Amino acid sequence: MSVLPRIGVATPEQVADAGALTAEAYLADRLLDRDDEYEVELRDAERRAREATLLVASVPVDPAAPDGRHAVVGTITLAPYGSSYAEIAEPGELELRMLAVAPEARGAGVAEALVVAAQREAVVLGARRVVLSTLDSMRTAQRLYARLGFTPAAERDWAHEEIRLRVLTWTPPTAPGVLTEMACWPPLRVLTTRGGWRVGVSQGLTRRANSAVPLTEPADLAAAVAEVVAIYAAERQRPVLRLGGSDVDRRVGELLDAQDWVTASVTDVLVADLHAPVRTEPTAPAPPSLELAVHHVPDDAWLETYLGVKSASADREVARAILAGGTAQHVVARHAGAVVGVIRVAYEGDWAALSCLAVDPLARRAGIGRALTLHALALAREHGAARAFLQVEAHNVVAARLYARLGFRPADSYRYREPRVGALG
Ligand SMILES: CC(C)(COP(=O)(O)OP(=O)(O)OC[C@H]1O[C@@H](n2cnc3c(N)ncnc32)[C@H](O)[C@@H]1OP(=O)(O)O)[C@@H](O)C(=O)NCCC(=O)NCCS
Incomplete structure (x- = not known):
């Protein structure tokens, strides 16, 4: 597919389309008859939008105008435990229901994007597990669920009017946590506030190395935030706080809302089990004569490629100093003598941290990004790491x-919060 689907909570204009699409998709697959009562429920996306979270996938009507008008091509409903749409969810679980993709949009990764978005939402909501029920006849969906890490929970299978429903569950992997993240991307300097918050200072290169992390809950939150602001002011830097889903982070977030701080970006932390078999796409193009070289310290070619994609104006020596902190390997991909892409793998405990994946814009969509990532995972296994993580901006x-x-x-x-431009005077 040339344009990836856009996934989001259904807007009021998209709700009716999502309802019609769900019913049509089930009818097309002969999962219901025309006079089936369930059709009325499938069409009623208004109620799903009110009583659950209705996600929709949309694609541009004209692929040549990716920012133009979008059409709804798929939908899924997210029902937390205790909500009216939850049939089998137990406390702390999020239930997925009514996944549907328009027949003409199938085979292009729309369902995968919807289920991945639902898994992400479960993590953001702090759900401990995701559950769903399927029918044996839903073969395509079952393959997709298996690929995305869902496993059968046969003891929870159930029946509705003599129809047997199989239950599948997915448990989010354990996250590395902010201290492992920091060890793999160490700021040039780490200052500690009176209340025990860590403040990274690295001449502004990457928010990751230039943000404050509330590790404790001081009695006076406002004073702790003011101290972070003062530290960054002394460094002539804009203050940045990294806030995840912990109770302290939530309370700091409420305070920042009141002080008119904005969300500068939202980052997802993704984890892979390095002992699990890697599933490469059968359609993956083998990059022609790609040469991969590995260095412990990033050389100029590596830095130039990374900074060329990340921030051309950044100081190369500051980047080199950040990247040289900690144990890491830097991979450079060359094609026909030219550097076409880079990636970094850093190590901390049994974790491998992948970062800095960047492919020259002229060399994209040729399998180089995938080849670099697979090589980094192979290096991590060789190094003895058990699991890998990476951080990716939610919009990427x-x-x-x-x-x-x-x-x-x-x-x-987690999200990076900054004062609104001009707010600090
Ligand atoms: C992300 C990035 C590294 C991908 O590099 P790449 O060499 O183009 O990736 P590949 O050719 O290996 O493609 C990998 C998959 O992405 C898909 N893809 C890549 N670019 C795409 C695009 N613009 N639209 C749709 N799909 C795209 C490919 O089709 C392929 O998927 P599929 O074969 O399963 O369909 C590259 O776009 C990049 O450098 N982006 C800027 C830096 C960045 O975002 N890095 C990641 C930071 S976490």
Whole structure:
């Protein structure tokens, strides 16, 4: 598919389309008869949007105008335990229901994008498990669920009016946590506030190395935030706080809302089990004569390619100093003598951290990103790591799809908060 589907909570204009599409998709697969009462329920997306979370996938009507009008091509319903649409969810579980893709949009990864988005949402909501019921006849969906890490929970299978429903569950992987993340991408300097928060200072290169992390809950949150602001002011830097889903982070977030701080970006942490078999796409193009070289310290070619994609104006020596901290390998991909892509693997405990994946814009869509990621995973296995993680911005759908297909699953999510421009005077 040339344009990846856009996934989001259904807007009021999309709700009716999502309802019609669900019924049509079930009818097309002969999962219901025309006079089936369930058809009325499938069409009633208004109620799903009210009483659950209705996600929709949409694609541009004109593929040549990706920002133009979009049409709904798929939908899924997310029902937390206790909500009216949850049939089997137990406390702490999120239930997926009514996955449907328009018949004309099938085979292009729309259902995969919807289920991955639902897994991500489960992590953001702090759900401990995702559950769903399927019919034996839903073969395509079952293959998809298996590929995305769902496993049968036969003891929970159930029946409805003599129809046997199989239950599948998915448990989010354990996240590395902020301290492992920091060890794999160490700021040049880490200052500690009076309340025990860690403040990374690295001349502004990457928010990851230039943000404050609330590791404790001080009695006076406002004073702790003010201290972070003062530290960054002394460094002539904009203050940035990294906030995840913990109770402290939530309370800090409420305070920042009141102080008019904005969300600068949302990052997902994805995790892959390095002992699980890697599922490469049968359609994956083998990159022609790609040479991969590995260095412990990033050389100029590596830095130039990474910074060329990340931030051309960044200081190369600052980048070299950040990347040289910790144990890591830097992979350079060359094709016909020219550097076409890079990736980094850093190590901490049994974790491998993949980062800096960047492919020259002129060399994209030729399998180089996938080859670099697979090579990094192979290096991590060789190094003895048991699991890998990476951080990807929530809007980066291209990278997210690449990682999902290589076995990475959502494990955590955090946001960087900054004062609104001009708010600090
Ligand atoms: C993400 C990135 C590394 C991918 O590199 P690449 O060499 O183009 O990737 P590949 O050719 O190996 O493609 C991998 C998959 O993504 C798909 N893909 C790549 N670009 C795509 C696009 N613009 N639209 C739709 N699909 C795309 C490919 O089709 C392939 O999927 P499939 O074969 O399963 O269909 C590259 O786009 C890039 O450098 N982006 C900027 C930096 C970045 O986002 N890095 C990741 C930071 S976490």
